[in-house]
Amino acid sequence: MTPDAVVVGSGPNGLAAAITLARAGLSVQVLEADERPGGGMRTAELTLPGFHHDVCSTVQPLAVSSPFFRSLSLEEQGLNWVHPPYPLVHLLEPERAAVLHRSVSATAAELGADGDAWEGVFDPFVGEWPRLAASVLGPMLRLPRHPLLMARFGLHGLRSATGLARARWTSDEARVLFAGCAAHAEVPLEQLLTAAFGLVLTASAQAVGWPFAAGGSEAIVAALVGCLRALGGEVLTGRPVRSLADLPPARAVLFDVTPRQFLAIADDRLRGRYRRQLEGYRYGPGVFKVDWALSGAVPWRSAAARRSGTVHLGGALGEILASEEAVHAGRAPERPFLLTTQPSLFDPSRAPAGRHTFWAYCHVPNGCEVDMTERIEAQVERYAPGFRDLVLARHAMGPGALERHDPNLVGGDIAGGSSGGLQLFFRPALRLSPYATPLPGVYLCSASTPPGGGVHGMSGYWAARAALRGSLRGCERSAAA
Numbered sequence: 001m002t003p004d005a006v007v008v009g010s011g012p013n014g015l016a017a018a019i020t021l022a023r024a025g026l027s028v029q030v031l032e033a034d035e036r037p038g039g040g041m042r043t044a045e046l047t048l049p050g051f052h053h054d055v056c057s058t059v060q061p062l063a064v065s066s067p068f069f070r071s072l073s074l075e076e077q078g079l080n081w082v083h084p085p086y087p088l089v090h091l092l093e094p095e096r097a098a099v100l101h102r103s104v105s106a107t108a109a110e111l112g113a114d115g116d117a118w119e120g121v122f123d124p125f126v127g128e129w130p131r132l133a134a135s136v137l138g139p140m141l142r143l144p145r146h147p148l149l150m151a152r153f154g155l156h157g158l159r160s161a162t163g164l165a166r167a168r169w170t171s172d173e174a175r176v177l178f179a180g181c182a183a184h185a186e187v188p189l190e191q192l193l194t195a196a197f198g199l200v201l202t203a204s205a206q207a208v209g210w211p212f213a214a215g216g217s218e219a220i221v222a223a224l225v226g227c228l229r230a231l232g233g234e235v236l237t238g239r240p241v242r243s244l245a246d247l248p249p250a251r252a253v254l255f256d257v258t259p260r261q262f263l264a265i266a267d268d269r270l271r272g273r274y275r276r277q278l279e280g281y282r283y284g285p286g287v288f289k290v291d292w293a294l295s296g297a298v299p300w301r302s303a304a305a306r307r308s309g310t311v312h313l314g315g316a317l318g319e320i321l322a323s324e325e326a327v328h329a330g331r332a333p334e335r336p337f338l339l340t341t342q343p344s345l346f347d348p349s350r351a352p353a354g355r356h357t358f359w360a361y362c363h364v365p366n367g368c369e370v371d372m373t374e375r376i377e378a379q380v381e382r383y384a385p386g387f388r389d390l391v392l393a394r395h396a397m398g399p400g401a402l403e404r405h406d407p408n409l410v411g412g413d414i415a416g417g418s419s420g421g422l423q424l425f426f427r428p429a430l431r432l433s434p435y436a437t438p439l440p441g442v443y444l445c446s447a448s449t450p451p452g453g454g455v456h457g458m459s460g461y462w463a464a465r466a467a468l469r470g471s472l473r474g475c476e477r478s479a480a481a
Contacts, residue, residue: 286412
């Protein structure tokens with residue numbers, strides 16, 4: 001049967017687009033080049049048998065906040081979220097920790113003189129979190145549904161992350177909690193608008209936590225695929241699309257790919273200004289990631305670090321800035337700011353009894369070929385002396401390996417493109433609808449479209465809505481009838 005719509009790519013955004021169209025009563029096919037769906041959302045025994053590592057992301061700060069994900073019955077498809085006691089701990093020194101709790105008041109209580117100022121910034125956003133999440137996880141250029149809330153958010157978010165941190169708080173603990181969250185955006189922290197990233201991630205942790213999927217991130221994909229199949233959609237693996245000629249007939253095609261892949265697929269069908277804009281699309285820094293199989297838990301000196309799913313290693317604000325500034329200057333940092341996760345502490349299915357999985361990544365210049373394994377392990381050892389003695393096996397992936405695993409990770413960029421400057425608002429090109437392309441019935445639905453990177457499915461949802469208003473107009477009503 002000829003489908004109404006075809007989706008190319010089965011990452012969270014591709015599956016979200018397919019589910020949105022299937023919910024409207026359309027027949028949908030998802031074509032995935034790999035033999036398994038999921039894109040970067042896969043879990044594998046990267047080191048030793050019985051040790052289950054997430055190949056790319058583990059902790060999902062925005063998944064439980066996503067309006068699209070919350071509209072699905074993912075638990076009925078077998079998805080269970082694991083919430084560690086603390087969403088995040090940032091280690092300034094081996095025994096000095098800043099703790100981000102699942103509560104503004106609990107976080108503020110440990111920040112001393114900065115407590116009141118912390119509550120002043122985050123209370124309004126955490127208290128209105130569902131509304132704020134729905135507003136920020138959408139196209140940037142639209143009339144806000146909650147203008148007063150967004151005006152307050154803009155008052156802080158338009159600033160640089162370092163500017164807001166230094167203006168509002170005096171303690172190292174408050175500043176690094178916020179700046180470390182902002183650094184997830186992979187944009188220079190002295191740049192305007194970077195405070196917005198820190199506000200969203202810090203507020204989300206205090207509102208709903210930073211959970212991960214029991215059993216591995218591929219459980220999220222399995223649940224999404226289950227939802228799609230329950231609606232009559234299908235996922236076909238081992239089906240690469242190298243040109244538009246590889247596609248079956250359909251009224252609409254949605255591509256969960258970045259501009260670079262789309263240019264190659266569309267070839268000479270794309271011309272003019274739109275093509276030039278895609279050719280000029282900027283990718284952000286890459287990452288270097290190391291997974292370990294350990295004979296025991298990471299021997300943190302800090303008791304708080306042993307209760308957190310995510311641990312940031314980066315010292316005080318100046319050290320974070322030095323690491324990130326090196327990356328954006330084109331250098332691999334000597335003492336990198338690390339984002340680490342330890343899921344097996346809270347999910348025993350990840351490793352054999354008594355053993356553990358652990359991973360860390362740092363930012364590096366896009367396409368960087370420097371092996372960061374030794375520098376990363378030195379940072380972990382700095383905060384957890386004796387760590388190296390526990391290593392049974394390791395698996396390292398630099399930017400090149402990440403891109404080979406998932407072509408959307410161009411140069412190791414896990415965010416689908418830089419969110420710096422105007423590209424935060426106009427991605428992937430300056431158009432009234434960022435999802436529609438000049439080709440009739442062809443749309444982009446990847447993280448290269450608003451709202452950008454993260455496991456939330458909202459780019460796919462909004463692209464599908466654009467298709468239903470465009471080339472699929474009328475199909476929704478007739479199919480539902």
